[in-house]
Amino acid sequence: MTQRAVRGGTPQPPPTFDGVMLHERLRDALPTLTARVLDRLVDQVPVYDTMPGEQLRGEIQRVVEQGIGSFVDMLRSGRAPDENRLLALRQSAAKRAEEGVPVEAVVRAYHVGAQECLHQMLAHATADDLEQVRTATQLVFQFLERMTVTVVSGFFAERQAVLGEEQSARQAVLTALVEGADVPATAARWGLDVPPCYLVLDLAVGAHPDEALDGVSPAIAAKRKLRRLRVELDRHVDGTALTALSGDGGLALIPCRTDPDHVTTRDWSRLATAVAHMQRVAGADIMAGATAAAPQDVPAAVTLAREVRQVATASDRPPGLHRLPDVLLEYQLMRPGPARDELAALIRPLTDRPELLDTVRAYLHCGLDRRRTAHTLRVHPNTVDYRLRRAAEITALDVTTGTDALRVRAALAALDAEAAGSAPPA
Template sequence: MTGDKTGTTHDLRIGGRPLAPLLRARAPRLSQRVLERLLSELPTYTELPREAVAGDVADIVQHSVRLFADVLERRRPAADAALARQRESAAQRAEEGVPLDAIITAYHLGVAMIAEELTADARPGDVADILELQRHLLRTQRQLTSAVSAAYLETRQLIDSQEDGGRHALMAALLAGEPVGDRSGRRGVLRPADWYVTLALFLAPHPDETDHGRAPGAAIAARRKIRRVRVVLDRYAGQPVMTDLDATGGTALVPVPAPPPWDELRGLVAACAKAAGAPITAAAATADPADPAAVPSAVSQNTDIVELLLRTGRPPGLYRLADVLLEYQLSRPGEARDRLALLLAPLDHKPVLLTTLETYLREDLDRTATATSLHVHPNTVAYRIRRITELTGLSPHRPTDLHHLHAALLARRCGP
């Protein structure tokens, strides 16, 4: 009777042949077949440099086949030290950006091909040896999966920590208006992009965040929302984007080779909103990092624009300064803004009249449309407009007064 221990009475055999010598003899040919399957079934491996596939990948495939032969010969688990080459290879794949699932799939494919190779000539009397073979293969596969995953994740954690540190330092320097040079990162240095699209984003809550009865669930939903937005930005840039985002939004610096068309940026923000599952209000401007003041100036202006958009009730979407010139100017502190706001001071304690005026102007002085919006009779609208004129001295039917009324409302909305 065979077993998973020393002192067994005979070598593992299938079809009358001992498995360990058979696997060693067939290792070169079998390894080549495994490599061909990897390249045909796992596209990630076709993206590696040819020398990497012909060198390290081919070597580790054959080394792993021979490891299984050693396990079958000793009929005991592989020693931890025997997995060192696989750990080193996993760390190298992590540096090359090969996904972990592709690496694990490659090992599973290799184990399946070893099993097929060794059981091809099985006979009815080989059942016990086949079962022991399966136990050895599955146990060694678990060992490899654990060792390879640990080495891969450790390397990725180190890489991500170094790269995130470099990006954080670069972003901090750009936002502070400091001259930026090369910053340390995974590939030696992180160089400033030729241009940056500076984005200020306001992220509305995702529906899952509004479940006040499940605070931990709301926090998870917020993190998922942020992560999905980052994925869209990274995909657009073709590299990790520098971001400082929380559940309500923040700042993103998107590296670009040249200022992109505005419609392209509008599409980018729309894609972010779709991925987030929540409306996004944003402002954008393109900045040249060669000018240390360009990025912080653009970020500050974008932030002001987004705050202005939210105060004035603009719909979600992407805006630039040209879209809100009048509102932006009126939002700047000064005597002119204060005096404009005072024009409507007589309506401070008459919210019905103020709402009627806002609606009347929004409806382009259409009394019927205003009445419909306010759910009142058109004659009521006419009466209220007369009262507004009596109190303020301004009539929306006089062109000069109309401009003043528009500006006064904006000054009130844009002010502190």
């Protein structure tokens, strides 16, 4: 297939400036052009400045020469680069992907080369070469189009392969950690390091408003939410998180460079901030249970994080990060047994009077402040007083007194555990 400009269906001869064929000018200037392209890459594309000298003056220089040579052949013949030349450039792009060079840097390198070729040609153009300038410019853009497609396809084919291997490695290590298998052996097999500790997150993710919109695919909306959640998680944690997530939640293991006993308040604060950002970006509530564990203790930690999250949900805690110290009382009270049943029975009579039960809950959440409770419930403070008196008459527990307030809080936790039906096992 010819890409040379035609006039009236007749192929045109190779373009010339000032009577000299352009492919000859570029061929003769190849060493100078190559040096200029390399200098610009080092100066203007930072990743090339970090490459070892032998790579830059060896492999990268050969790739630049091949690219310019391909354009020289296109100027001479009017045909696009053949498959052999394209294969070499595609393989070079794949190597850059394997090395972690950004695709924009690779594409920009070809644009720099094309610019230098164009500058070299235009330096010899005269006023009589307008048509030839147009032809040469068209060929430059056609060449860039072909190179961009070739380079990007080679780059992303390799990147997908690398990502697939990385994902397989992470999933293999995650499975070994959760199942209590030989984690060091699994990690070594895949070439991954195992940190001294993981911050274990059990996540329950609510629905995004788009998932309920008429005409919007809930599956697509959920996938978009999940993608944003994953990106935000990776952005806020150090290292690579091991995850098993779906649209409604899942598990995340965050690597930590200290042992579990030395995880700091700052570490937990940073993780809580990450969860808050994930919630904001995902556009959905996130309830998270968290704990820290050495690799060999991850199976038990996964169970504990899930239980903490369930207890936080059942006890009406707000969305966000919750640890065992945050729900100690509720966690203990929600464990099945005769004591829990007796506690739940203390407050169960209010289940037939939801306005009284809601008022008792709100009063406790508002720190035993009747005015804050009234504001929260959007009722008059006198209404709060009346409802609390009625609750005390029915249950024989006065939540306005210190002793009974503790018993009522415990009874509510036990009642919520019964309702949730998913309390931690004894």
